[in-house]
Amino acid sequence: MLRLRVIARLARLLMVLLLGAGMASVVAVRERLGLQMSIERRQRWSRFFMQRLVAALPFEVQVIGELPQRPMLWIGNHVSWTDIPLLGMLTPLSFLSKAEVRHWPLAGWLAEKAGTLFIRRGGGDGQRLREQISAQLAQQRPLLIFPEGTTTNGRSLRTFHGRLLAGAIDQGTPVQPVAIQYLREGEVDSIAPFIGDDDLLSHLMRLFAQPRGQVQIHLLPPIDSLEKERAVLALQAQQAIHMALFGAEDIEMAPRRQARAA
Template sequence: MAKLRLSLRLAHLTLVIAFGTLLAGIVSLFERVVRHDLMPLRQRLTRWFLARLGGALPFRVRVVGELPTQPMLWVSNHVSWTDIPLLGALQPLSFLSKAEVRDWPVAGWLAHKGGTQFIRRGAGDSSQVGQQLTRHLQQGHHLLIFPEGTTTDGLALRTFHGRLLSSAIDSGVALQPVAIRYLRDGQPCPVAPFIGDDDMLSHLLRLLSSPACEVEIRVLAPIPSESRSRNELARHSQAIIARALLLNAAEQEQAEAA
């Protein structure tokens, strides 16, 4: 039964990725012909594709809260690569990702075509990246970043880094905090987190071999960026998301000390 479930899910996922690749190729070719950046169209199509990708994964998703009607800088806790299709299905979004993802076969190319902004860790170009994100927001596009800078097991949050939150201040947009958690029988799912030395293929196979788990996405009240420093925004958004995830202070202190 488990092998049949894995085979069917793999087939479904393969078809979705193949169709997404074809769609991105068509849009890329069309952009070259018209010589115009079709970012709004790419974001809408990416949302459609990510919704199908999330639907091919073994999750039952529940969304709580109201989606913003104005462009905002979204900030979320980060548990797994699966956060991206699940959150990206909510609204036309661009993501900020580590530069290595750009080199991933198929997935990196699709992320690039979907408007993902890439950053190289430790490259010393935070000012340039901040300006890039500010321009993106000023053009009226939603952008989502993971301020922890890495994934966690979902049991606690790491410290939110504030340096990239300057783009919200500079562009005059609010922060949209989002909390995502994976649950199995009411407890944190042990399979969903993508952490440590995990590799994409092994994690995907474990995920597709497992029974479906619950995903709860909480869209929280926006945080105005006016008259706040980037560090204030980081601390405030971290505290709000921690409360939404029902994390207590002791767990937070242990995570930050790790």
């Protein structure tokens, strides 16, 4: 029975990935013909695909809070590759991703055609990244970033890097904090996190072998970015997400130390 469940879930996932490949192929063909597709349309297509991808994942999803009514810079904690479809299904979004994702089989190609911005960690292109984020927000295009820079096990937060928020300050764009939490039988899920040297196929097999888990997505009150230091803005977003995930425990001491390093 367990094996049949895994096979059935993988088969459904494969069908969704084939749909995504077909949609990305349309974008690629249009590019070859010189018919560029707008970022807005790519975002809508991406959301359509991610809604179907989430339906193929073994999660029950609860969204808490209200979607923003204007384009913002979304900031979230990062636990797993599944964060992206779970958040991307909510509204048309573009994403900021590590450069390695561009080279992932199929997933990297799909991300590129969806309009993802890629960042090289330690690549020394901070100013170029700031300009890319600023340009995206200047055109009223919502963008999601994970300012921790890596995934965690869902039990803590890492430092939020303030440099990634500079583009929002440049444009006076509000920040939309979003906290994502994976639960299993009322406890923090130890299977959903995608960390360390884990590989995607092994993670999928473990995830699909288990009963459905729960995901809570907290859409928190927006934070104004006008005339703020980027470290202060990062700290405020980190505190809001920390409070949603863990309550007031240790909320002051850890973020305060991290703000000086942001």
